[in-house]
Amino acid sequence: MGTAITANGQTSGLSSLQAEIARKIIMMIDAGRWETGDKLSDSVLARELGVSRTPVRQVLQSLELRGLVRGAENRGFVLARALGPDDDLKEVIPASDLETLYDAMMSARASGEIGEEVSETELVERFSATRGAVRRTLMRLSAEGLVDRRRGHGWQFAECLVTDRAVDESYEFRLIVECGALLVPSYSPDAAQLASLKREQTDIAGRAIRDIERADWFSANANFHETIVSWSGNRFLVQAVRRQNSLRRMTEFSDFSHLSERRLREACADHLAIIEEIERGDFNFASALLGRHIRRASRDDVD
Structure with missing residues (x-):
């Protein structure tokens, strides 16, 4: 381009x-x-x-x-x-200054460049940003469950998925919640959203890896998992997946640079195969394919 x-x-x-x-x-x-x-x-x-x-x-x-x-x-x-x-x-669609600061803060935390506990002054100095911009970014992270205001002074990041144990537990949780969501009796896919998911995944699969922004990659994957769970009609399952996506976001910001083209194509192919079975109405097989996909992602630590 x-x-x-x-x-x-x-x-x-x-x-x-x-x-x-x-x-x-x-x-x-x-x-x-x-x-x-x-x-x-x-x-x-x-x-x-x-x-x-x-x-x-x-x-x-x-x-x-x-x-x-x-x-x-x-x-x-x-x-x-x-x-x-x-x-x-x-x-x-250029990123706003707040979006740029958000990305920088996420990457710095995921890589360990900033600690679990931080002050606004520290972040203002580190990112050469205004205090207002830092505070708005922290409030966004707080809304996503990634940081909490400490009593009296400063902010504390959530554990996120920075340890092997936390990552393993996240995948175990997702296997239970996401695969189970496809098996609820009231599961009812939305045709327009289904077609949109297929287009999005096909588009990502057709791009060269050098042309894929990490924000686009995460957004497409998070959107896929959240949307297929949303068709369960169960608000608590949807909230659980959104929470997991928030926790994964920070880790995957740092993992994106290690993503191979083979793994990207494999993940998109998995998603499209799951979509195809949902289109056919075979939710049991779609759930089984989703389980295989999540287990494979847990081995490669890329989803």
């Missing part, structure tokens, strides 16, 4: 949620979801992505500034053009 899309020098100004929605919509465009002139329905996208229509509409407005979509009278938005070889996703 070379020259980036420009928008009169404007930056995205998107929130973390909007940036995530934008990345997913752009991946859909790149995968050929729509032909030029096709309508992009904000209500359909909101349902597929599990968000409200407002942030989807805001993202489409941002993409309109970049010439990817255009407004159409009484039709909302339509695709203006496909992505070209010179389009750079990171320039289309």
Whole structure:
């Protein structure tokens, strides 16, 4: 990828949620979801992505500034053009300063560069950030269950998955929760979400590993596991998987550089095979394939 899309020098100004929605919509465009002139329905996208229509509409407005979509009278938005070889996703939807700080803090904690207990002053100095930016990032990490405010002073990171024992227990827990979720009597996949998962996994599988950002890799994997569990209709199972995804996020930030192309292709093939069995309605076999996938990931420590 070379020259980036420009928008009169404007930056995205998107929130973390909007940036995530934008990345997913752009991946859909790149995968050929729509032909030029096709309508992009904000209500359909909101349902597929599990968000409200407002942030989807805001993202489409941002993409309109970049010439990817255009407004159409009484039709909302339509695709203006496909992505070209010179389009750079990171320039289309540049990360915000807060997103950059979040990534840096996650990587530093995962690698042990910052300790389990930290102060805001320490983080301000280490990352050359404002205290407000550091505090907002810590609040985001706190909402994800990755850090807690200490009584009186400072912050303490959760254990996360920084020990072999914790990693083993995480995989054991996931085998019970995720595989069991596919076997509940009320299991009912959503067809639109199922099709979206297949497109996302196919897109990741078709990219060269050098073109895959670690945030995209983790997002696609976390989205796969959370979505298939969500079809159980059990809120407690979904909450458990979200918690595990939060714990895994920090570890996988540091593990991504060790991911081989073989392992990436294997993981995507596993996901697509599970999706295929869910499409067929064979939830028992899908659960068995998911168990094999998680056990294989536990040996390679990459999911």
